[in-house]
Amino acid sequence: MPKFILDGKEIEFEQGQTIIQAAKKSGITIPHFCWHESLSISGNCRVCLVEIEKMPKLAIACSTLAAEGMVVYSESDKALSARNAVMEFELINHPLDCPICDEAGECKLQDYAYSHGNGESRFNEEKAHKDKRVPLGPLVMFDGDRCISCSRCIRFCDEIAKESQLTFIKRGDRVTIVTYPGKQLDNPYSMNVTDICPVGALTSRDFRFKARVWELSSTKSICNGCSRGCNINLEVRNNQVLRLTPRQNDEVNSFWMCDHGRVNTYKFINAEDRVDSPYLRRKGALARSGWDEAFAAASSELKSYSKNEIAFIGSPYATCEDNFILSKFATQIIGTKHMDFIRHFNTSFGDNFLRQGDVTPNSFGAKAVGIFPGKGGLDLDGIIKAVKDGQIKAVYLMEDDMIAFNPELQEIFSKLDLFIVHATNFNKTTELADIVFPASTYAEKHGTIVNSDGRVQRLKPAVATFDVDRALEGMSLSRWDKFGTKFDSWAEGNKRDARSSWRILAGLSGAMGHKYKYGTAEEVFMDIAKSINAFSGLDYEVIGELGAKLKLDSVTKPVIA
Amino acid sequence: MALKRRKKDLTFLEKIYIPEIAKGLALTFKNMLKPKFTMQYPEEKFIPPPSYRGRPVLVMEENGLERCVACGLCSRVCPPLAIEVQAAETDREKERYPIKFEINMLRCIFCGLCEEVCPEEAIVMSKDYELAFTNRKDALYGKDKLLTPVKQLQDRINFLRNYK
Numbered sequence: 001m002p003k004f005i006l007d008g009k010e011i012e013f014e015q016g017q018t019i020i021q022a023a024k025k026s027g028i029t030i031p032h033f034c035w036h037e038s039l040s041i042s043g044n045c046r047v048c049l050v051e052i053e054k055m056p057k058l059a060i061a062c063s064t065l066a067a068e069g070m071v072v073y074s075e076s077d078k079a080l081s082a083r084n085a086v087m088e089f090e091l092i093n094h095p096l097d098c099p100i101c102d103e104a105g106e107c108k109l110q111d112y113a114y115s116h117g118n119g120e121s122r123f124n125e126e127k128a129h130k131d132k133r134v135p136l137g138p139l140v141m142f143d144g145d146r147c148i149s150c151s152r153c154i155r156f157c158d159e160i161a162k163e164s165q166l167t168f169i170k171r172g173d174r175v176t177i178v179t180y181p182g183k184q185l186d187n188p189y190s191m192n193v194t195d196i197c198p199v200g201a202l203t204s205r206d207f208r209f210k211a212r213v214w215e216l217s218s219t220k221s222i223c224n225g226c227s228r229g230c231n232i233n234l235e236v237r238n239n240q241v242l243r244l245t246p247r248q249n250d251e252v253n254s255f256w257m258c259d260h261g262r263v264n265t266y267k268f269i270n271a272e273d274r275v276d277s278p279y280l281r282r283k284g285a286l287a288r289s290g291w292d293e294a295f296a297a298a299s300s301e302l303k304s305y306s307k308n309e310i311a312f313i314g315s316p317y318a319t320c321e322d323n324f325i326l327s328k329f330a331t332q333i334i335g336t337k338h339m340d341f342i343r344h345f346n347t348s349f350g351d352n353f354l355r356q357g358d359v360t361p362n363s364f365g366a367k368a369v370g371i372f373p374g375k376g377g378l379d380l381d382g383i384i385k386a387v388k389d390g391q392i393k394a395v396y397l398m399e400d401d402m403i404a405f406n407p408e409l410q411e412i413f414s415k416l417d418l419f420i421v422h423a424t425n426f427n428k429t430t431e432l433a434d435i436v437f438p439a440s441t442y443a444e445k446h447g448t449i450v451n452s453d454g455r456v457q458r459l460k461p462a463v464a465t466f467d468v469d470r471a472l473e474g475m476s477l478s479r480w481d482k483f484g485t486k487f488d489s490w491a492e493g494n495k496r497d498a499r500s501s502w503r504i505l506a507g508l509s510g511a512m513g514h515k516y517k518y519g520t521a522e523e524v525f526m527d528i529a530k531s532i533n534a535f536s537g538l539d540y541e542v543i544g545e546l547g548a549k550l551k552l553d554s555v556t557k558p559v560i561a
Numbered sequence: 562m563a564l565k566r567r568k569k570d571l572t573f574l575e576k577i578y579i580p581e582i583a584k585g586l587a588l589t590f591k592n593m594l595k596p597k598f599t600m601q602y603p604e605e606k607f608i609p610p611p612s613y614r615g616r617p618v619l620v621m622e623e624n625g626l627e628r629c630v631a632c633g634l635c636s637r638v639c640p641p642l643a644i645e646v647q648a649a650e651t652d653r654e655k656e657r658y659p660i661k662f663e664i665n666m667l668r669c670i671f672c673g674l675c676e677e678v679c680p681e682e683a684i685v686m687s688k689d690y691e692l693a694f695t696n697r698k699d700a701l702y703g704k705d706k707l708l709t710p711v712k713q714l715q716d717r718i719n720f721l722r723n724y725k
Contacts (some may be wrong), residue, residue, distance in 0.1 A: 056649055069630045100657050133656065203709045209648040209657050212633040402661030487697055497710070 005069035011066075019061040019072055020048055030074050031083060031112055033090075033198045034150035035062035038254055039159055042151050044440055045091070047112065049082040050074045058082050080116075087116045093128045094199070095145045103200030104498050105213040106154035109148065128173045136166070137185030138175075138468035139205050139259055140194060144176045151175060153177065153193040160256065162353075163187040165343030177201075179469055188355065188488070191259045195245060206263050207243040216244050217478040219462035220545050222449055224317065224442045225261035226349065227358040229451030232257060233265070234443050234462035237478065239470075239493025241463060242268040249546050252455065258355050268441070269463060273426045275438040276496040286436060295511035298435050301418050302334065302512070305394045311338035311383040314371035315501075316360030318364035318422075318439075319447025319459060321499035321524040323362075324532075325516070326398050327370035329505045338392065339378025341366050356452050361442070368534050368550065387412050398501050399439050421499050438498040440465055445500040446521035448543060450550060455546035456538060466497040478506035607690075611720035614673045614686040616702075618709040620718075627708060628683035631659035634684060635675035635684055644666035644675060662707060666692055667700040676721070685717050 001012040014020035014407050018041070020030050033045035041063045047062040053071040058079065061072070073079055091113060098104040130144030154166045154177070165185050169178050179185055185193070194204045195393050216235040223230040223244065230253035232244045243504050244266055246257035268274075273443040278294035279286040289297075302310065304530055312330040314323045323341075343363060344509055350357030373379045386392040395413070403410050413419060421433040424441045437470075440461075442449075445468065447459045464470040470481055484491020502524055518524045522540050529535045534550045542548050574580055579681070600607060609615065620628045622716035649660035675684050687709060694700045 100630045100655055101633065104632075209631070211648055212637070214637060215633070480642065488642075489663070489701070 001554045002066075002068040004066050004068065004072060006072045007075055010011050011500050013066040017052065017066055019066050022066045022454075023061070028074075030061045030196065031116070032150060033108055033148060034330075036152055036155075036255075037197055039152060039196075042155065045090070045148065045150050046086045049079060049086065051076045051079045056425075061350070064088050065370070072206055081382075083116050084118060087112055088118060090148050091121065092123045093118065093145070094148065095127065097146070101143075101146065101200035101298065101428045102203040102208060103146075103197070104214075107200060110199035117424075130174075130176050136202070137190050138180055139191050139263065140185050141178060141203050141208060141449050143201050143203070146199050147177060148199055149175050149177075149486045150198060152196045152198065153202055156193055156196060157185070157187065158406075160192070160353075160495075161187040161189045165395045166193075166258065166415065186421055187461045188258050188260065188351065188352070189256060191262050192256045193247070195255070204243065204262075208244050211237050215478055215480060216242060217462070217476040217481060219443075219460050220474050221443065221459055221462060222362040222451075222457045223257055223261040224266060224449075225258070225265040225359070226356040227363060227452035228253065228356045229361060229449060229455065229457050229547075230257040230260070230354060231457070236462045237480070238490050239463055239495060240270045241302075252451065252453075253354055254345075255356060260349075260355070265499065266426050266443070267320075270445050270494075271425055275423050275426060275430070275436055275498065277438055279430075279433075279436040286430070286433070291507065292511075294435060294437065295508050298420055298437075298508055299511040301434070302396075302420075303392065305418065307335040308338070309391070309393040310336045310504070311378065311386070311392045311395050312336060313380070313383070313395065313397045313400065314339065314341040314366050315422075316341055316358075316363035316366045317343065317442075318366070318501050319362065319442075319445065319449055319521070320365040320369045320456070320528060321447045322398065323366045323371050324369040324524060324528050325502035325505045328516075329509055330396070331370075333376065333475045333509050334514055337374030338383055339371060339377060340373055340380040340383060341371045342402065342405055342407065343378060348491075355477060358452060361451070362449035364452060364454060365448070365456070368450060369532060370526055385411060387416060390415070392416075396420045397429065397433075399424065403426045403432070424498070424505060437501075438496060439500045439503045439504065440467065440500045444468060444498060447500065448525060448540075451547075454534075454545060454550040454552045455547045456535070456543050456550055458540060458543050460546070464492075464495055465499070466495060467499045467503065609688045609690070611716040612724075613688055613690075614671045615689045616625040616666065616671070616687055617669065617673075617675055617684050617707075618687045618689070618713055618714070619662060619704065619707040620683050620685060620711050622649050622711055626653075627658065627662075627704070628681050629659050629662065630655050630681055630683070631657050631662070632680065634678045634680065638678045640672060641668040641676065643670075654714045658706065662704050664683060664702045664707065666694070666702055667697065669705060682718060682721070685714050685721065687714065687717070 003010050011022055011026045020035055023030050032048045034042045038383045044059050045427050049058040049363050050061045051073040052059050132143050132145055134142040146440055157163055157165045165179050165183050169174055191204055193202045205259050215239050220233045221232055221234045223232045231247040231249040233247050234241055235243045244262050246255060248255050278289050278291055280289045280297055281296055314326050318367050344360045345357050346359050348359045349355055349359055365387050395416055417431045420435045421430055421436045422439040424439050432551045442459050443463045444461050444465050448456050450456050461468045461475055486492055509516055529538050538548055635645050636644040636646045639678050643665045645663045646659050647661040648657045651658045673686050676686050
C-alpha cells in the first residue's frame, strides 16, 4: 500500500483517497466543518488547511489527494496559524448566543473556537444579521445568523435524501440558506441535517429547548420503528427519553436514521398511560395488584383450560429473549401448538434507502426463536377463527395491540373467557384483558433483536424501572444521575414497576410449578444460541455494539406481504 | 534523653504573671467603654455590604420578566447540584426562558459560582440570609421566591461590574 507522512507518522492510503480520509482511517482527525465522510467534497470552510512540503501554498486536506511520499504537516506553525485565522473569519458574523443555542455542547464551532480561537474578536463592526427562527420544515428550525455556510445540509438533501429542497441564496456575507420556492424541508430523512450541521443553524423542533445536551445520558440502542434496526443513541434525562440520535454503523444505517424513527418511537416510553404494575379484572374493571397475586391468578386460570383451548401470540416488538421464553412456555408448560405473532406491514412506509415495509423491529427474530404454530397448530388467522368459533377460550398475548391492528377483532376477542396481556401502555387491547402484566419497553431492558437482513443487534436499558436499577445495572449515568438522591425532583424521574416479558413469563412459570433457571437476559440468549442453529456461536460479546449476522441458511427471510 | 532547656529563662516579673494579668484587664476595661457591636437580632437586622453572598436570586427586569434565558450554565457549574432549570420557548427576542427554575436551598452552599458563570447577569447573590425551613419541600425555591426586582439588587450588580 502507498504511504504518506502526516506529522511525522507514516499513513497508508488507497489510491484516490484524500488526505483527510486517509488520516481518519488511521484514527487522526484533521479539523473540518464542511467535509463529511459520506457526502461529496465541497471544500468551502477552509479549516482543514494543511502544509504540504514542496507545495507553494497551504492546501485543504479534504480535497487534496494523498500521494506516495507526500509530507504533510497538520500541526505546524504555518498550518496552525492558518487554522486560527480561518476560525477568526468563521466567527466574524457568528452570534455569541451559545447560551440559548441547542447545539451548545456538541458544536464543532464551539469546540474549535475553544482549541483554535484567539479568545477575542478584532471585528468591531456590526455583525451581519439574517433571519432567525425560520421553520424550514415540520421538524427543522433554521437560524441564519449561526450558519457558517458549509453546505452540508444542501448536499445531504441532494445526495442522501435524494430530494433537492435546500439551496444557498445571495452572496458574500449575506449568503443564507432557504428552501426552494414552494418547497419545504420535509423529506423522510430531514432531521439528519440537524446532526450534520456543525453549528446550531439547523436544530430539531422536536427537541428544541427540552434539555441541554450535557445533561443527557446516552445509551447505545436500536431503533424500533421498522425492521431496518438503525443503530441509535437513546438520550435520557431524569429517566425520560428526550431524543434519539443515529449512531454510525456502516452495515446498517451509515450515519442516518429516518424522521419517523427519531420522532415517533420514543414518546410512548414517557407516556402517562404506561402500565405501571400488574392489573387484574375485578368486578368488570382493571384493578392494581401485586406481582405474586397476578402470577397466582394467571396460573390458576391457565390451568383451568385444556391445552388445545389456549393460544399464544408472540410479538415482533419484543426481543428474541422474550419470544424464546414465550415459545418455551407455550410448548413445554402449557403444551399448546397454537402459536403465532402478528405481522405489521406497511408497504407505503418502505423505501429503497433505510425504511422497511415491515414496521416491527424483530419479526425475523420472533420467527427464528420459535414463534410459529407447531405441527397441526393454528396460525394467527386460525387462532382468530377458533376464538370466533369458541374452540379457543384463552389467549396469551405478548406486547402487541391486536385491536389497533384490526378493530374488527374487538368483538371477537371480547368473547374470550381468559385474555392475558403483556402491555407497555394501556390501549384498546388491555381494555378487553383479564390480566395485564406491565412489560418493559425496548428502552428498559437488555435483549437482542434481529433486523430484516438477519443481523442480531443489542438493546440496552436506558430508562430505569423497579426491575433495572440505573447504577446496579451499569446503565449510562449523567452527572445528575450520579449525584441525585431520592429527595431531588430531577434525579429519579418516573420509575415504573415493569419487567421484561421473559422475566414475567419466568415468574408465571414459577407459579405454575416449573422454575426457569435464568437470572439475566444474557443467560436466556446463551440458551437460544445453544438450542437454535441460526444463533449458534453468538453471545452478547460477539454481537457487541454493531451487531452480528445470523447463520442465514438455516432460517428463511420473512417475505413482505 | 537530653533535658530540653528553654531558650531563655523567664525573668522574675514574667514568673509572677501579675503584669500580664494587669495588661489583659486593661484591654477589657478599655473595650467596656468603647461603642458596642452586638445587635439585638431579630429586632435589629444586619444589612450586609454588597460583597456579601446571601441566597442566590433571579433578577427581574422592570417589565416584570426575568433576565434568565435558561441556558443551564448555573445548573452545570453548581458544585452541589442545587439548581434545576427547564427551558421553554417564548416569542421574546431571546427565544427561551425558564419555565421552571428551582434552587434547592438545602443543597446550596452560597459559593456564588452561578452568579459568576451567568452570561446574562440574571442570577446574583442577594443579601438575604434568613433561611429556615421546617420541611424539604419548603426548601425548594421556585421562580415565585427567586424573582427579585432589579432595583433591590443594584448595589450587588454594581459590585460585580467593578470586581468580577
